[in-house]
Amino acid sequence: MDTSTEPEQAPPWRPEDGPAPTVWLWPAGNRPGLFVLVNGRWRYAVVQARHDYPDGRVSYQVEVDVHGSTSITSRSYWWPQEGLKAAHGSTVEPTRFQGRYG
Numbered sequence: 001m002d003t004s005t006e007p008e009q010a011p012p013w014r015p016e017d018g019p020a021p022t023v024w025l026w027p028a029g030n031r032p033g034l035f036v037l038v039n040g041r042w043r044y045a046v047v048q049a050r051h052d053y054p055d056g057r058v059s060y061q062v063e064v065d066v067h068g069s070t071s072i073t074s075r076s077y078w079w080p081q082e083g084l085k086a087a088h089g090s091t092v093e094p095t096r097f098q099g100r101y102g
Helices: none
Strands: 022-025 033-038 041-052 058-064 073-079 084-088
Touching: 033 058, 033 073, 041 073, 041 084
Parallel strands: none
Antiparallel strands: 022 041, 033 041, 033 084, 041 058, 058 073
């Protein structure tokens, strides 16, 4: 069991937070991966999106099995911070999301 600090989750963006972040997406099957420290254990997480905020902050939205039960949860974490490690990158560049906040 690892005694490092668990990562701080990033809250969802809201209009009252200021300008919306730029959101980047990777295609399914070629997404980066992270290791997330949850309950003292490193869990593998698939990156769904990267959020680049105008003030320079970055968060990653990931799918992670927080309980080790194969039940996947979506969470967002600020990057970089203790409790997160890069597992692997993607072989393709992400695409900018052109949706509601893009």
